[in-house]
Amino acid sequence: xxxxxxxxxxxxxxxxxxxxxxxxxxxxxxxxxxxxxxxxxxxxxxxxxxxxxxxxxxxxxxxxxxxxxxxxxxxxxxxxxxxxxxxxxxxxxxxxxxxxxxxxxxxxxxxxxxxxxxxxxxxxxxxxxxxxxxxxxxxxxxxxxxxxxxxxxxxxxxxxxxxxxxxxxxxxxxxxxxxxxxxxxxxxxxxxxxxxxxxxxxxxxxxxxxxxxxxxxxxxxxxxxxxxxxxxxxxxxxxxxxxxxxxxxxxxxxxxxxxxxxxxxxxxxxxxxxxxxxxxxxxxxxxx
Amino acid sequence: xxxxxxxxxxxxxxxxxxxxxxxxxxxxxxxxxxxxxxxxxxxxxxxxxxxxxxxxxxxxxxxxxxxxxxxxxxxxxxxxxxxxxxxxxxxxxxxxxxxxxxxxxxxxxxxxxxxxxxxxxxxxxxxxxxxxxxxxxxxxxxxxxxxxxxxxxxxxxxxxxxxxxxxxxxxxxxxxxxxxxxxxxxxxxxxxxxxxxxxxxxxxxxxxxxxxxxxxxxxxxxxxxxxxxxxxxxxxxxxxxxxxxxxxxxxxxxxxxxxxxxxxxxxxxxxxxxxxxxxxxxxxxxxx
Numbered sequence: 001x002x003x004x005x006x007x008x009x010x011x012x013x014x015x016x017x018x019x020x021x022x023x024x025x026x027x028x029x030x031x032x033x034x035x036x037x038x039x040x041x042x043x044x045x046x047x048x049x050x051x052x053x054x055x056x057x058x059x060x061x062x063x064x065x066x067x068x069x070x071x072x073x074x075x076x077x078x079x080x081x082x083x084x085x086x087x088x089x090x091x092x093x094x095x096x097x098x099x100x101x102x103x104x105x106x107x108x109x110x111x112x113x114x115x116x117x118x119x120x121x122x123x124x125x126x127x128x129x130x131x132x133x134x135x136x137x138x139x140x141x142x143x144x145x146x147x148x149x150x151x152x153x154x155x156x157x158x159x160x161x162x163x164x165x166x167x168x169x170x171x172x173x174x175x176x177x178x179x180x181x182x183x184x185x186x187x188x189x190x191x192x193x194x195x196x197x198x199x200x201x202x203x204x205x206x207x208x209x210x211x212x213x214x215x216x217x218x219x220x221x222x223x224x225x226x227x228x229x230x231x232x233x234x235x236x237x238x239x240x241x242x243x244x245x246x247x248x249x250x251x252x253x254x255x256x257x258x259x260x261x262x263x264x265x266x267x268x269x270x271x272x273x274x275x276x277x278x279x280x281x282x283x284x285x286x287x288x
Numbered sequence: 289x290x291x292x293x294x295x296x297x298x299x300x301x302x303x304x305x306x307x308x309x310x311x312x313x314x315x316x317x318x319x320x321x322x323x324x325x326x327x328x329x330x331x332x333x334x335x336x337x338x339x340x341x342x343x344x345x346x347x348x349x350x351x352x353x354x355x356x357x358x359x360x361x362x363x364x365x366x367x368x369x370x371x372x373x374x375x376x377x378x379x380x381x382x383x384x385x386x387x388x389x390x391x392x393x394x395x396x397x398x399x400x401x402x403x404x405x406x407x408x409x410x411x412x413x414x415x416x417x418x419x420x421x422x423x424x425x426x427x428x429x430x431x432x433x434x435x436x437x438x439x440x441x442x443x444x445x446x447x448x449x450x451x452x453x454x455x456x457x458x459x460x461x462x463x464x465x466x467x468x469x470x471x472x473x474x475x476x477x478x479x480x481x482x483x484x485x486x487x488x489x490x491x492x493x494x495x496x497x498x499x500x501x502x503x504x505x506x507x508x509x510x511x512x513x514x515x516x517x518x519x520x521x522x523x524x525x526x527x528x529x530x531x532x533x534x535x536x537x538x539x540x541x542x543x544x545x546x547x548x549x550x551x552x553x554x555x556x557x558x559x560x561x562x563x564x565x566x567x568x569x570x571x572x573x574x575x576x
Contacts, residue, residue, distance in 0.1 A: 097480060120491065120494040120495065120496070121494055132490060132491060132492075132493060132494045133490075134487070134490045134491070135490075136482070154493070156486055156487075156489050156490035157486065158477075158482050158483055158486040158487045158490050159477075159481055159482035159483045159486065159487075160481055162480065162481070163477070163480065163481060163482035163483070163487075166476065166477045166480045166481075166482045166487070167477060167482060167486075167487040167490050167491060169473075169476070170473035170474065170476060170477050170487055170491060170496075171473075171491045171494060171495070171496045173469060173472065173473040173476070174466075174469045174470055174473050174491070174496040174498075174501070175495045175496050177465065177466075177468070177469035177472075178462075178465075178466050178469055178496075178498065180465070180542050181461060181462045181465035181466055181469070181542060182462055184461065184465075184540050184541075184542045184543060185457075185458035185459075185461040185462050186458065187538070188454065188457070188458060188461070188529065188532065188533055188536070188538055188540060189446075189447075189451070189454045189455060189458050191533075191536045191538045192385060192450065192451065192454045192532065192536055193447055193448055193450070193451060193454075194424070194446050194447035194451035194454045194455060195446055195447045195451070198444055198445065198446040198447065198455075199422070199444075199446045199447075199451075199454070199455040199458055201444050202420060202421075202422045202444035202446050202455050203408065203420060203422070203455060203458060203459045203462070204420075205420060205442070206408040206409055206420045206459060206499070207408065207459070207463045207499050207500065207503070208408070208458075208459045208462040208463050208466075208499070209498065209499045210462075210466065210497065210498030210499065210500070210501075211494070211495050211496070211497045211498065212495065212498070213462070213498075215495070241476065244476065244480065245476055245479075248476070248479045248480055250475070250476055250479045250574055251573055251574055252472050252476060253472075253545065253549065253570075253573075254468050254469060254472045254545065254549075255472060257541065257542065257545050261541065261542075282541075285539055285541075286538055286539055
């Protein structure tokens, strides 16, 4: 099976490598070609243009920065025009659900099936092949993509076109809000004279346990807010969730509050930090 | 070591039984004596009054409904008056931190050391001896209590008097807010046409993973909101957190929003349900 990967960045590179290791013929393209060339040593063919890269593809994977870039690569750089009917396009970028549905509709008119399949797990998950892959689209396309997904992580078919992107937004909402819950709770304890590291330790293993309490909670205790996942990306995700909620006439009071809190954090000097630096914003508001 | 347990309810009963099994001499008292008699078959002595129960105690454990009941039993029913100086009082009830500090101060004047040591883990944790015990008070008292705590679960010394109750409030804040995060995220997915059960499955194991997503998230998917932990108790806990925050001049915007949301849930017919029924309140607001 010929697989073309468009976008060989922090995620696309290890994903392409894993596909090669699983035995797929891989063609790579990236806007700045040097990045794509890193896949050549793993046996991938490197194309000069996106349109050339997809010419013989059975499956095209896009792993790009945002929805507008996906839009531009698919429809602005001639990719859609040269795809054979029946070529499967899997967009693994994180984009707005509405835009994913538009891409599926436009490609559908050309006889090209589409899946939205954003991931969670970061570069470590991509390298280890343990990504959580949230997939929206038709069952037949999902089944067809399964051998590829198996090389990359654990895929779950969560509904029709756009549902994968909705699940990704849900993931980001939960992470962003849980960071706020742990921040506010630990800061209240600090204000009252408790040992915050000991409090975190005491409540782990109970109903308050989460990956956020484990990982981001430790960063709060250590005062270590070096960027792993950017606070500005968290803010963008919450804004995408709110615009999606507005399109669906859905009131989301918790997400609305957190959009304000993360925006305030970005305005007050924490934009370049990890999203767990919401802790610093809540501390700042309390003169701590 | 003679241990007296005041309050033989849903929690006090299994805790008293575990103390007996660990070899402690246990004296039990409960306002309605029949409940205390259930411990007699495990070899506990049952006293008629709280004051009689503590007369020969080395350690007194209180496991009562709220701070005012603890207040009344300690100072209204003559317990404090008959305690030998040096008797250790461990209040394992969940009460306001300020009230715990008052109890410690009043007992301290009588030469009676005090620990606030609320627990998390529910009746299952009490039965299995796996409670998370959050302890505030002096290190010497904490060390003295450790053999008892070991029979009941895992104890962590989190700071001075009141700090155990602060940690318990932090625990409740995190649980209550995380329930809201999972509710709002899953409802947005449902509104957008995704399969909510599949979404929950897809995001488990990633950064959004939590005990709440695992347990309460499953209840949301199943529509099963039968009470395990009461929504009204969650509301009371958030109100205690807010009053504690006010005493400490601490702004808690997330907890403040959730107090409103849980209060609205209670007003709209969900008061008798589990706290995970916040899901139903957010659904109601969205006509779902």
